[in-house]
Ligand SMILES: Cc1ncc(C[n+]2csc(CCOP(=O)(O)OP(=O)(O)O)c2C)c(N)n1
């Protein structure tokens with residue numbers, strides 16, 4: 041399919057928002073990998089970033105704030121033939137969905153987790169998010185945030201996530217290439233995408249990210265300790281694939297215990313099911 045064929049609906053993002061670049065990167069990935077939209081599902085929560093599945097013509101599930109990951113995990117277990125992408129903003133994934141973030145990494149479903157990290161709550165008009173930098177001023181945090189930002193990459197590596205990467209959407213080609221690697225990887229793949237919110241975050245602009253990031257070079261993504269060291273760097277934020285552990289079993293493999301038939305192909309014996317329900321009634 042051509043890139044235009046994945047496009048759907050009018051878009052309600054502000055002109056210049058980094059979400060546009062992520063959308064283009066994703067559609068380029070689909071086109072270059074020749075992915076059939078019928079075999080792709082994008083799952084999101086709530087927020088500006090979480091509107092993405094409405095703007096790309098593939099299967100979608102738009103759930104509650106913070107709840108994209110459990111839905112994505114369930115979809116993958118039910119039908120392992122699908123490419124499942126869970127995506128949302130930093131608030132949705134690391135704040136409201138923080139618990140799911142941790143336990144999804146533990147489960148290691150074969151899904152891609154894209155986080156549009158704009159270091160702010162965009163949809164609700166600019167409050168501090170878990171990744172807002174210390175001292176970031178907002179209409180609510182008028183004197184600036186008092187907390188150190190949440191570090192998703194360090195947490196993911198500490199939990200032995202099977203694929204951990206960070207990109208900046210100012211470089212769409214680079215983001216596209218990392219997304220392709222994440223899709224090819226078998227297991228949970230985190231891609232944290234630094235993304236300006238041009239309306240509510242006037243600190244972390246395109247220029248700020250350009251000045252405060254660098255590309256990982258001569259890095260061995262199999263070296264977990266080195267990956268962790270890179271992940272806690274603050275002065276300049278590294279971009280690239282930090283860590284890969286391909287030896288882990290995926291959640292769907294563990295759940296199916298060698299059975300080949302995917303869950304969605306099982307016939308439901310309604311009579312048996314009703315009997316079970318009846319037997320549990322008090
Ligand atoms: C449980 C719950 N808490 C809070 C909200 C309100 N809410 C909706 S979107 C949002 C922030 C979204 O920020 P983020 O996930 O970073 O995405 P962005 O809009 O920046 O892309 C909040 C707090 C909600 N809908 N549900």
Ligand code: SF4
Pocket residue numbers: 052053054056057058059088089158162163236237238239240
């Ligand atoms: S408020 Fe920010 S995140 Fe939301 S669409 Fe506008 S620029 Fe993008």
